[in-house]
Amino acid sequence: MKRVLHVLVGLFCFALVGCSVASNEMAAGNIAAVNHVEGTAINWFSVNGYRASGGGGRQCCIVLPTRWRPGLIVNIEWEVDPDPYAASPPLGTDEFRAFMEVHKKNYRINSAVVEVPEWPDTKSCSMKVHFLPCQQVKVTTSCWGYGSPNNPIKEPLYMKEPAVCPK
Template sequence: MNKTMLASCGILLGLSLSGCSSAYQPFAGIVGGKNESYFAPVEALVYTDDNITGGNVNGGCIPGTNGVDLDQVGKRRYGGGDTCGGMTIPATWRPGLTVRVHWRVSPYPDWSPGYYPREKGGGLNQEQLTIMKQYDESYTAIVPLPPPPPNIGTNLGKSGGITVHFLACNQLFIDYGNTYEDKLFKRDYGLMAKSLKLCSKRPVVKSMADYRKHKARMDEVRLERKNIPQVILPQYIQELNETGIYPTE
């Protein structure tokens, strides 16, 4: 891949990665000097039953990713291996390096609108659809990038991308692609278990009858989620700094 193509990929951050490498690639001119930045694909892993309907990391597209079934929360995750765009990232990791994450959530994925009766023309009930859309959520957080694992060191170009883990209670965890993925399941699900304790559960809503029954609780939960700070990732970084041991060592 030549430098012209790489520069084009870096500029079109929010567009498809078609024609671009799935690994980090250095390019010149975005930050101001050769190899000062990399173009990093972004993937998502979802641990809750919420659907992530899109977003971005530093402007690089987060792919829409469905949540797990409600009875699989804490046991499974969906996503990974797919990307809709990428972001620029400094070539060298340093303490205090942060990224800005914006994401959109469909918190009641099993809730569907009804249909108008045939005598009224049929089709989706637009009044119900409007009510449902009022409960879509959107969040933005600036989060630190954790220290990379030993095989990467401070050279982020050795990684395979940026993975955003969507844990419970709007908690985000960031790591570096699929590096040592099979060895990190215990860590990842341990962080998920911690995140589950940070907020109350949503009610189960699948119909307008459920909505009418749980509306007050739905409104309370929506307000609660808006005010939850990022806890899991800062705590994880603090523990790494205190022990000096990355989980794969």
């Protein structure tokens, strides 16, 4: 009887462990950038190696688990043009090519590891990557658009980059 009880307890624990393991199912979704920093441009960005242009709009794709789990992180990398409105010679000219060779030397590549906030089991939408001053990044999979009171990202657009960023 004791042996049967041990076997049943072992099976019960095994069943609990099986139920507690996060789903390994993955799904593809769109990614989008929202730049909050005034006077800069995000040339491109990537989330876990899935690259997109930083010009806005949703683009395909990123692969994430279908169910959120604690400790879920994403690796973000992005390129910033700190002076996207610089006056340049006419496109396609030798002068333009020379200008761009110098201009591109000011581009900065940044990276961050960001925790993904919990989303409801029933639904997540595209991943929005919000670029903030001081190379800070927030992500959300909220189905609410930026500016909605239900969207978790509240930082305003057109924020100025401070002269010195906090460490």
